[in-house]
Amino acid sequence: MTTATRSILRGLPVRRAGFTLVELLVVVLVILVLVGLTLGIGRLVIENRRETATSNVMFSLDKALEEYRIVKGRYPDYDPDGEYQYLPGPGNRVETYAGGTHIRLPDAKVFFKQIKGYGAADTIVNQIPPRFLKLTPYTGAGTNDSQRLATNFPSVLDAWSNADRWADPWPIGSTDANSAPGETPILLVHPQNILAQDLFGKCLNGKPYFLAADDDRKYGLRSEFPGQSSGDALTAAEAAATNNLFSYQPGPFRKGMTQR
Numbered sequence: 001m002t003t004a005t006r007s008i009l010r011g012l013p014v015r016r017a018g019f020t021l022v023e024l025l026v027v028v029l030v031i032l033v034l035v036g037l038t039l040g041i042g043r044l045v046i047e048n049r050r051e052t053a054t055s056n057v058m059f060s061l062d063k064a065l066e067e068y069r070i071v072k073g074r075y076p077d078y079d080p081d082g083e084y085q086y087l088p089g090p091g092n093r094v095e096t097y098a099g100g101t102h103i104r105l106p107d108a109k110v111f112f113k114q115i116k117g118y119g120a121a122d123t124i125v126n127q128i129p130p131r132f133l134k135l136t137p138y139t140g141a142g143t144n145d146s147q148r149l150a151t152n153f154p155s156v157l158d159a160w161s162n163a164d165r166w167a168d169p170w171p172i173g174s175t176d177a178n179s180a181p182g183e184t185p186i187l188l189v190h191p192q193n194i195l196a197q198d199l200f201g202k203c204l205n206g207k208p209y210f211l212a213a214d215d216d217r218k219y220g221l222r223s224e225f226p227g228q229s230s231g232d233a234l235t236a237a238e239a240a241a242t243n244n245l246f247s248y249q250p251g252p253f254r255k256g257m258t259q260r
Contacts, residue, residue: 047215050159054245057132057156058186058210060124061108062247065208067121068114075208076114078190083110095195102195105219108188108210109136112153132157134185155185158212158245184213189250199260200241202251210247216240220253222260234260 069075078084080101085094087107094103115121133154161184188210189196191203200211200220211219218224220241225233237260241253 051214051245053132053159054186054212054214057128057158058212058245058247060128061111061156061186061188061210064115064121064124065111065210067124068118071118071121075190075206076111078192080193083113097195098198100194102193104195104199104221106187106189106193106196107136107155108186109153109155111188112156116153128156132159134161158184158186158214160184160213160215160217184217184219187211187219197250198254198257200244200250201246201253204248204251207248209250212245213240214243214245216243219244220260 065075080094080103084103084106087103087105087109094101112125115125134157136153136155187196187200188208189200189203190208191197191206197203201209203209213219218237218240220237220239220243222230222233222237224240225236228236234256238253238255
């Protein structure tokens with residue numbers, strides 16, 4: 001290289017290799033946006049799968065319900081003063097409402113006991129994947145060990161419940177803001193259960209329906225929103241109630257219920 005050439009090159013601006021700070025920030029921002037979109041899509045896919053799985057379980061329960069009706073000529077009985085009062089969980093209490101006794105969270109485990117031995121109905125529910133079933137003994141006051149063992153039937157979980165975290169008694173409908181969320185088994189709302197219908201929706205044509213709490217893991221009760229004012233809790237409960245999953249779309253629930 002001649003002296004003249006070196007002189008010319010020394011006069012040219014030097015181009016540095018690599019990215020500027022602004023370029024690096026743009027690249028990082030693009031990566032963060034892509035990661036956020038990927039995670040959001042992934043969560044949506046998982047939630048859709050859970051919703052589909054839960055709907056499939058309720059579809060099986062509904063098929064078993066119809067098989068029972070075909071065999072017996074009617075739907076299963078509703079007896080809140082009988083076996084319903086021994087359901088697990090403090091939220092499953094029997095209470096006085098509209099001139100009768102009713103239960104606000106009617107765990108579908110009673111249905112398993114009612115259809116036991118009814119051929120096709122029994123076969124259908126036995127095909128539900130085990131991960132959706134949790135063996136739960138009745139826990140009513142006055143039950144002895146032999147009664148508890150004799151009435152062991154499963155609660156039916158939705159796809160958002162974690163069976164490994166359940167204890168006896170189950171924290172269904174827990175109102176303690178410092179405790180782990182209560183698990184949300186699938187419920188059976190009977191046309192004679194006036195309280196549950198007012199809370200979650202009317203039965204149509206005299207047919208019971210099955211209900212799951214969906215991804216918010218709340219059925220739509222004011223007690224599920226501790227620490228909020230009465231009006232705010234009621235508004236939140238009504239919003240949660242519209243997010244439930246059903247084996248068929250029931251009629252409207254009763255808004256503004258003081259018993260929530």
